Amino acid sequence: MKCLKKIAIFSLVFFVSLFFIMPVQAKSTQTYSIIYDLQDASGNKIAQVKYKNKDFTSEIGREIKVRTTYFDKKYGDFDLVSEQSQKVEAGKDQYIFVYRTYQPITIKGKVQFTTKEGTILLQDTFDIDSSATVENPQVYAVPDSYTIGDVTYLKMPGQVSEIKSVYYNDPSDNTYSITYYNPNNTTDYDVALKYVEEGTNDLLMQKSFHVNDQDYTYVLPKTMKINDIYYGLAENQENIIHHAVSSDVREYTVYYKKMDENASYKWSIYKVDASTNKILGEVVQLEVQPGQSVEYQVEKEYKDSDGNVYTVDQGMSQVLKHSYGESEHVSYVYYNPKGYTAPKSYIVEVQYKNIATDETIASQKIEINKKDEDTTIDIVKELTVNQQQYVLVNGQSITINHSFYSPRRIYTIYYRNVNDPINVDTEIIREEVIEVEGQSSVIGGQTIYRRNNQTGAFSTVGVENRDGSENNSNEGSTSSVDGINVEDEAVPQANIDAQSQESSSSQVYYLVAGLLAFLIVIVIILKRKKHRKEV
Incomplete structure (x- = not known):
């Protein structure tokens, strides 16, 4: 009992002393x-x-x-x-x-007039007002032509007609290059192609091919899809352009007509070697009438001209069905060569690129393992990379539906830096080749363009193979197929x-x-x- 009293007295003294000590500590607290x-x-x-x-x-x-x-x-x-x-x-x-x-300090924009090879022919500068913003940029008018000595250079088709600049204290953000050519050069030059809608004369897209010392053959797709709208060659439009190297023609206009929503069309089925992704044999084409559903009985085996036997992949449906009006007019049937076992899954990569520089700013990899249904890939509208904010460029879907039996392994999505005034009005145009006379190997390839909806300027962003990889086959060839917050x-x-x-x-x-x-x-x-x- 005495022990308990001692403990109680000790505790009381301890707590009372704390009340005397703590105010002294509080008084000693300093601030800065x-x-x-x-x-x-x-x-x-x-x-x-x-x-x-x-x-x-x-x-x-x-x-x-x-x-x-x-x-x-x-x-x-x-x-x-x-x-x-x-x-x-x-x-x-x-x-x-x-x-x-x-x-604010004085900032100048610099314009470089260059050849296609990158040689700088001329440089010009202009002052950028400190009030220039994305909404109200500084505008520089790009000349259609200029003369150096006795040579008059013309602006390449698809180049911008004006440059929009924002006030930044970073010279590299305000340097621009515009490509020009010498029209008198008859051995090394570019020829523009304008794809125009018959009847309306609306410009659907603009392409070009390069001529270097030899005649050039350009094959037009018989059927193509531009941002999910199908077009076919106009009735009197030839599908092949033969361009002589000595020709003074520097631009062709080709006509396409929008396919009638109530007209029949062809559903194309391509047999594919699962090990190489190459097309096997002839394409199967079935006519699809309005309101009709068409079926295709998949062949269990396929033998090529060399006697090689291919067996249809076990995951493939034995019957393919297509209903009139479906967005995809092309289907693929995968066959495995002897001794080859198809993987149960594979990886698809989504690359996010800066539309201004074509630089890959981010990417993601998705495992594809559903054979009986499409895999949905969601695309973000905005992203931040290295403290820079980007927004999705217009004209692109925010959802990708990927089929297990699609040959595509890479998807490229384009973004614009919020501080990039040049591409504010830019829209992505995707053209997919659906049908070309005797050229089944190019089916499924895409050409990606950017169109400025204010100036009308077109330029090619990239050409992709069927699997989404970059295609550079037109280089050097003589023929091509559609080649601080206030609250703080x-x-x-x-x-x-x-x-x-x-x-x-x-x-x-x-x-x-x-x-x-x-x-x-x-x-x-x-x-x-x-x-x-x-x-």
């Missing part, structure tokens, strides 16, 4: 201030913004780091002119950072890169709680010992 000294361009003081931080002693040696810019609701934008960081020192209670009124002011820590720590007062309370728990355990043990002695 972070001051933003706002000045005009000449260094005259405009105002001071002061923030207080606590727990001075716990932060000695820590680095206080502020942003290089500051925004004030009343006075506007400021740039840091003092050191960006300071260390907390014992006895120092103020840390001043000096900001001066933002002064209310939260000063948002402008300071200093890590927080638990205060020393919190540590005292944790110590008290621990000692109290320890005393309770001792009392319980002593009571049990006393009880045992009495027994």
